[in-house]
Amino acid sequence: MGKVDVLGVDFDNKNFKQFQNEFIGRINTHQSTLVVTANPEIVMSANENPEFMKILQSDADYITPDGIGIIKAACILNTPLPERVTGYDLFVWFMKLANERSLRVYLIGAKPNVIHAVQTKIAHEYSDIQLVGAEDGYFKEDLETVAYQIEHAEPDLVFAALGSPKQEQLLSILRKNLFPALMMGVGGSFDVFSGKIKRAPQIWQKAHLEWLYRLLKEPARLSRVSILPKFMIKVCQTKRKRSKR
């Protein structure tokens, strides 16, 4: 099965390595590519926002399962997905690839001090990357104008860390224009990559408790995490409906 439907969002049934190979192929051929890394919060938000759902269903070329909640949901629906493929892990891998190949990279998102720290890190540790744009995510211009600025810089890779759905809305403009880059929304990845926020240690990640670690570090996320039980209830209802068919 190529795709796995979780509450109307079609996830690609691929492991990390398979995604990497697909992305390398698309970068090599300069195909316009929109990658969405979706967690339960994104799936729930798309279920309430038809415009966002349309971006996921019509504009996204790949949707990866970013979060253990999606993996569990796919299991409950008897259509298991191989593994979690997070935006952060992909972003770090893309940075290594961009450095090896001297690719042109455009970054947009996060607070000004964070994007500066990311710029500094790239200059020191990924010095072969051609950083053709590094803008914070608190711009006043509309998304069309920002998309135009990105196109003008002619990047091979574009990463937007604006939170969802804003980052996907921006990138979908570029995707609709068939802009020949690989583009991905990366949520809070710049905060972690810059070192301003610590990612959960491996042991928490392996125990599938990364969400709890983030909640303890940022208690303001409680209202966002509380979406998880609602997501699981909806998944169980879908399973019941499907088994009646």
Ligand code: UDP
């Ligand atoms: N952000 C931004 N512009 C905005 C709103 C948010 O650049 O108008 C940034 C914010 O600073 C943070 C990221 O978007 O770096 C969103 O992170 P969040 O924790 O929401 O993403 P997650 O990792 O949960 O998807």
